[in-house]
Amino acid sequence: MPKVDLKLYSTDAADGKKITTSVTYVNPAASNAVLKSFAQQLNALTTNNYTQTDRVETVNVDTDDSRKQFRDILITGATRGATATISVNIEENGSVNPAVFFYSSGNVQVLTTTSAPSVDPTVARFTVTIPNNGGQVFIGIAASNIFYADFVTTTVS
Amino acid sequence: MADVRTDTTSLKIEGLFVDGDTRIITLKNPKPQIGASEIIALQTFMQANNVIIGDRYEGTFGRIESVTRVTEQRTVVDLS
Numbered sequence: 481m482p483k484v485d486l487k488l489y490s491t492d493a494a495d496g497k498k499i500t501t502s503v504t505y506v507n508p509a510a511s512n513a514v515l516k517s518f519a520q521q522l523n524a525l526t527t528n529n530y531t532q533t534d535r536v537e538t539v540n541v542d543t544d545d546s547r548k549q550f551r552d553i554l555i556t557g558a559t560r561g562a563t564a565t566i567s568v569n570i571e572e573n574g575s576v577n578p579a580v581f582f583y584s585s586g587n588v589q590v591l592t593t594t595s596a597p598s599v600d601p602t603v604a605r606f607t608v609t610i611p612n613n614g615g616q617v618f619i620g621i622a623a624s625n626i627f628y629a630d631f632v633t634t635t636v637s
Numbered sequence: 638m639a640d641v642r643t644d645t646t647s648l649k650i651e652g653l654f655v656d657g658d659t660r661i662i663t664l665k666n667p668k669p670q671i672g673a674s675e676i677i678a679l680q681t682f683m684q685a686n687n688v689i690i691g692d693r694y695e696g697t698f699g700r701i702e703s704v705t706r707v708t709e710q711r712t713v714v715d716l717s
Contacts, residue, residue: 492666499665505692518688521679525648526666 483538484508488519490528499528506535553619553632560636561612563594568604568621577621580608582636584615591617610636641713649705650676652689656696660689667706676704 488501501522506515512535519533557564566578580591593606610617617634648667652660680701683689687698 494666501662501664503662503689505660505690505695507687507690510686510688514686514688518682518686521682522662522664525668525671525675525679526664527668528666 482508483540484510485536485538486515486519487534487536488523489531489533490523490526491531493527493529498531508537553621555617555619555632555634558610558617558634558636560610560614562610563607564610564617566593566606566608566619578606579620580606581618582611582615583618584611584613638715638717640715643711643713644708645711646706646708649703649707650679651702651705652683653699653702654691654696655699656691656694658691658693658696659702660692662689671704671706676701 483504484506486503486506488503490499490501491497492499503519503522510518515535516533520530523530554567555564556567566580568578578593580593582589582591589611591608591610593608608617614637615635617636618631619633620631645665646667648664648671650662650664652662654660683698684700689698690696691698
């Protein structure tokens with residue numbers, strides 16, 4: 481989990497100067513709503529005027545945790561009844577497991593990847609069969625040792 | 638020109654974690670009056686949500702140990 485800090489921004493009621501209150505080592509699992517409430521409760525103990533609260537995540541690039549970065553999920557050929565290809569750029573070889581869903585007329589359907597992922601040093605590719613009706617394709621990618629998952633949608637008309 | 642004096646006040650909230658670690662949150666310009674119930678309400682929220690963790694061993698938040706109001710008086714002495 482990354483190190484998460486909180487920055488509470490407010491202004492001095494007397495002279496309008498900006499004040500930044502930093503609270504380091506916030507629980508990484510805390511939701512943004514909890515952090516907002518916490519920041520506003522702290523500010524309520526002061527005479528400062530609340531401006532906003534930022535959640536700041538810090539990633540240590542020195543740690544050797546085999547974390548694999550991926551980005552740029554791209555889906556091509558997403559038309560009715562077609563075989564669409566999903567490609568994901570990754571920095572290192574590794575297992576990448578996509579979750580692909582199709583939403584249409586209030587129903588959610590899980591789309592199974594129909595071919596084994598091919599991985600060259602920088603790109604993982606999968607294929608899915610798009611149902612024969614209009615809707616939206618939702619793709620979420622998570623991989624081992626990655627602490628976040630990317631997520632994209634594509635509309636099938 | 639006379640001496641110029643400025644006062645700044647801050648509130649230091651000391652949190653105690655279950656592993657014995659402590660941390661201090663400093664707030665500028667605290668309200669002139671802060672009731673114990675406000676601090677207890679903040680503590681309850683922090684305990685329920687484990688909002689802050691220890692900065693030594695990422696320990697779980699235990700309680701607010703103390704709240705201190707610190708006033709700093711600065712006087713710039715007139716040297717004329």
